Amino acid sequence: MSPDDLFRRYQELQRYVGWTDDDAGRVRGMASILEPCLTDLIEDFYEEIQRHPQALQVITGGAAQIERLKGTLRGWLRELLHGPYDKEYVARRWRVGRRHVEIGLDQVYTNVALSRLRRGLLKAHEQLWLGDPQEALATRRALNLLLDLDLAMIEDAYQAEYLAWRLALAKERSDAAFRTLVEAAPCMIVILRQDHSILYFSPFAERLTGYKSAEVLGKDYLSMFMDEPGVREDVRRDIGRVKEGLPSLGFENPIRCKDGSRRHMAWNRQRLPDYEGGLAVLSVGQDVTSLIDAQQKALQAERLAAIGQMMAGLAHESGNALARSQACLEMLAMEVQDRPEAIELIERTQKAQDHLQQLYEEVRSYAAPFKLELEDWDVALIWRQAWENLVVRRQGRDAQIHEECQDVDRRCAIDPFRLEQVFRNILDNSLSACLDPLRITICCTSAALAGRPALRISILDNGPGLNPEQARRIFEPFFTTKTKGTGLGMAIARRIIDAHSGQIAVGTATEPGSQGAGAGPDGTASSKRGAEIVIILPRQAA
Numbered sequence: 001m002s003p004d005d006l007f008r009r010y011q012e013l014q015r016y017v018g019w020t021d022d023d024a025g026r027v028r029g030m031a032s033i034l035e036p037c038l039t040d041l042i043e044d045f046y047e048e049i050q051r052h053p054q055a056l057q058v059i060t061g062g063a064a065q066i067e068r069l070k071g072t073l074r075g076w077l078r079e080l081l082h083g084p085y086d087k088e089y090v091a092r093r094w095r096v097g098r099r100h101v102e103i104g105l106d107q108v109y110t111n112v113a114l115s116r117l118r119r120g121l122l123k124a125h126e127q128l129w130l131g132d133p134q135e136a137l138a139t140r141r142a143l144n145l146l147l148d149l150d151l152a153m154i155e156d157a158y159q160a161e162y163l164a165w166r167l168a169l170a171k172e173r174s175d176a177a178f179r180t181l182v183e184a185a186p187c188m189i190v191i192l193r194q195d196h197s198i199l200y201f202s203p204f205a206e207r208l209t210g211y212k213s214a215e216v217l218g219k220d221y222l223s224m225f226m227d228e229p230g231v232r233e234d235v236r237r238d239i240g241r242v243k244e245g246l247p248s249l250g251f252e253n254p255i256r257c258k259d260g261s262r263r264h265m266a267w268n269r270q271r272l273p274d275y276e277g278g279l280a281v282l283s284v285g286q287d288v289t290s291l292i293d294a295q296q297k298a299l300q301a302e303r304l305a306a307i308g309q310m311m312a313g314l315a316h317e318s319g320n321a322l323a324r325s326q327a328c329l330e331m332l333a334m335e336v337q338d339r340p341e342a343i344e345l346i347e348r349t350q351k352a353q354d355h356l357q358q359l360y361e362e363v364r365s366y367a368a369p370f371k372l373e374l375e376d377w378d379v380a381l382i383w384r385q386a387w388e389n390l391v392v393r394r395q396g397r398d399a400q401i402h403e404e405c406q407d408v409d410r411r412c413a414i415d416p417f418r419l420e421q422v423f424r425n426i427l428d429n430s431l432s433a434c435l436d437p438l439r440i441t442i443c444c445t446s447a448a449l450a451g452r453p454a455l456r457i458s459i460l461d462n463g464p465g466l467n468p469e470q471a472r473r474i475f476e477p478f479f480t481t482k483t484k485g486t487g488l489g490m491a492i493a494r495r496i497i498d499a500h501s502g503q504i505a506v507g508t509a510t511e512p513g514s515q516g517a518g519a520g521p522d523g524t525a526s527s528k529r530g531a532e533i534v535i536i537l538p539r540q541a542a
């Protein structure tokens, strides 16, 4: 309550008990009579307190505090007797009740202490009053009224403060219970305001996303964690329904973590009608990424097993057929060795046959199960080897790799044979897609993947880049833009990187409207937009 409100309340209570200016004058008249007795009354006040352990326990400062309190009580008594009973007086009286709540004093002791003080004051007045007995009665009645008013104010303050204190304590306890529950739960817990700004971000959410609570509080949840507009809209709609009072169960959507990785979450959402002074939405998310991965892998494995089986049969049959055809070609070559045009035709047939063989090999290697042999390697050695092995493809081409990763530790636990296949397929794509001069920039930076140290490798060419359709489908099996090939190169690359617990994706330099940084011969960025593939590999095996 404000001092003005308090004073208004005091004036109302004065009217209630019939307090007048004459009463004030009478009490003031007592002051000089009672002054010599105050010391005894104060001594008695504190002696009595010391006989009551329950009351005494709030005096934690011992004799020194009691001495100080005696001074306080003397001031309080003098003010009582002298007035004026103005706004400041009332505010100070109110403060006594508040202070007693703060120190945990039971109000009962204030009541009985005042009763004792009242008796002492009245008795002293009786003994020392020498005037008119009628006036003595009126004066003592005035003092009683004044003490009643004082007690009423102390009591009022006490009740208001006590209630506020109990409410604060209850809130503190329920907050503490909420925090313990929320902080121990292995779930991502987020509380959002109506406008989707983040009010609360649980410790598990911090660990899962890599963001500290302080980084996200007050920020827009949707733009922070959802980068796909479609997903953002779906989540906005779900939250909208929850705000209207319909709880949401098991709503699934991916979220983007600080390191760019994605987690797949299943959410339960509930409306909080009054959280920290307003409507809020509580979202409790379960990380179902591994579950979904496992489901997808099982599905993929099933599909691959079917392809593998079919390919094994096909390869066996065609292997025999190819061997027969090869033998015939060799015999034919001997028959027509004096006819150069026929020899050339045989060579072309031979090449077509080799190509067929290679296609079989690719499909087989995509479908066949494999086990990684992980070793600690500098990945630059691997892409250099892959580039070396493409020497025939590069013949007669003006093609160069430019490396931008001198100061970065490039070591990772990888299977060198498999990773070389990944680089070979990516570099081979650039050789097919780009005109000369082909410049490929490989750039490494340290990164984190699911909270673990990782290496990010960007491979960017200066070719025509990928259109949105290509960027979306590049890792799908049998998707190709080339006239030759199976369309399995990038699907194989993804399979190998997945097996390393890494990630492979089309980089943002490929997005329409962005400027790729395909380096020119002198290492400077060319303005041409190219295709960027980004690989993130964990530094150590999971």
Ligand code: HEM
Residues within 6 Å of the ligand: 049, 055, 056, 058, 059, 060, 065, 069, 072, 073, 076, 095, 096, 099, 100, 103, 105, 109, 110, 111, 113, 114, 117
């Ligand atoms: C007629 C009854 C009482 C009156 C008029 C009274 C008056 C006061 C006043 C004026 C204050 C200072 C408030 C401020 O900080 O602004 C105070 C504080 C205090 N009172 Fe009382 N009191 C009474 C009863 C009691 C009783 C029964 C106890 C029991 C031990 C007690 C213990 C204390 C203590 C410990 C403090 C805090 C002092 C400090 O801050 O060191 N009071 N009281």
